Amino acid sequence: MGVKIRTFRRSDAKMVRKVLVDGLFSNVDPAFYVGVRRPSVIATGLVLTALMYQWTLSLMYTITFFVALLCLYYLTLLIAAHLMTKGPLFDDIENVQRNYMKPRRNFWVAEADGQVVGTIAITLRSLNKPANECADDVAWLRRMAVSEKYRRQGIAKRLVETAIDFCKRNKYRRIELITTEVQLPAKALYEKMGFRCVNTWARRECGFVLWTFTLVYDIQQDSTYY
16 A cells, blocks of 8 residues: 655645544543543443442443443443534644745645545644744644544654655754543554654543643754654
């Protein structure tokens, strides 16, 4: 299978959105497993289950209720993912040409078998932060995604390499990105390629709290990743 990394074309728009939407929904399972291990979720589930047993005095009803709670939690995550695809999180993808195809910005796709199977983008960090907090020599890496069928084939690494090389040519001093606890394989890849975690913080998305990591790549110090 030959994979080609190339710049976005207008005709890619629908496939790009599909890759990113599919990528978002592929995070539902990891988010579920992360969520059900949280002490607050465990405590709430145990209390509700104990109340159900106290009310019914039936082990069968109590087990059924507990399973229903898990299903409801999973369904809630699916609904949250769907809402994200309709909200501001995807605003930039509605017009990739306008938002990314400009000087010192870019959007790339990975193409295999005539389809878009991966994406990545670079924009200015100052466009996502107040001007007094961030200079124009800091790049913002985002929209890194690979279709599930094509993962673990080195495509993500090639996409990140492409973005890093672009930032070097365009005289950026540093690259920043954020990722979350449900994307730990991506975080591990970034760190293997020279990114380092500089901040960990709690972010709320559709009522759910995600531990979020800010990673940076210092181009001047340029770790070897090939």
